[in-house]
Amino acid sequence: MYKSGMGTRDVARFIESMFGSHYSPTTISNITATVLDDIHQW
Structure with missing residues (x-):
């Protein structure tokens, strides 16, 4: 989204x-940042 x-x-x-x-x-911003970091590491 x-x-x-x-x-x-x-x-x-x-x-x-x-x-x-x-x-x-x-909170939404923090969750988004964490998920994006995980995606970039993957």
Whole structure:
């Protein structure tokens, strides 16, 4: 979602609407950074 152009706030709202879990935009950013690091190492 983030890669396709959604902002971190958009991703957070989407996750909350789909799954009922709340994540802050900062948390979404941190998760994205961690995943991207893992992808680059792979």
